[in-house]
Amino acid sequence: MANAARFAFTQPNSPGVEFVIELTDENTIAHARRILSGEEKNRIHVHGRIMKRPQPYNPRFSFHLDPSTIQFFEVAIEVCDANMTYVEDHLDEAGGAFLPGGHWCPWDSRLAREVK
Known part of the structure; x- marks a missing residue:
């Protein structure tokens, strides 16, 4: 297993707000770095499974993405698309009809930076 690396992503409908993810897979970390470099x-969009508990590296939110489930996608189904602040505001509903299985794939997510 690689050393963990953290990355922040943004969404246009949440200006100035970042969501931090932690990656633990070497290939996924390398992929994230290729996104940031423009290669x-x-x-380029983030997908993962929601864990309904906070992490110190992502203090603004009361949930995080399970590092072992995080991948990047080009196209995904609409049922997993949502804004990060909307997910936070409706976290109790996530995993049911809203974001079935806890899968979250914000279509407009864009990696902004690697968090050092």
Whole structure:
């Protein structure tokens, strides 16, 4: 297993707000770094499974994404798309009809930076 790396992503409908993810897989970390460098232009959006508990590295939110489930995608189904602040405000509903299985794939997510 690689050393963990953290990345922040943004969404246009939440200006000035970042959501921090932690990656633990070497290939996924390398992929994220290729997105930030501009080398990767297709699979650039974040997908993962919501864990309904906070993490110190993502203090603004009371949930995080399970590092072992995080991947990057080009196209995904609509049922997993939502804004980060909307997810926070409706976290009690996540995993049911809202974000079935806890899968979250914000279509407009964009990696902003690696968190050091």
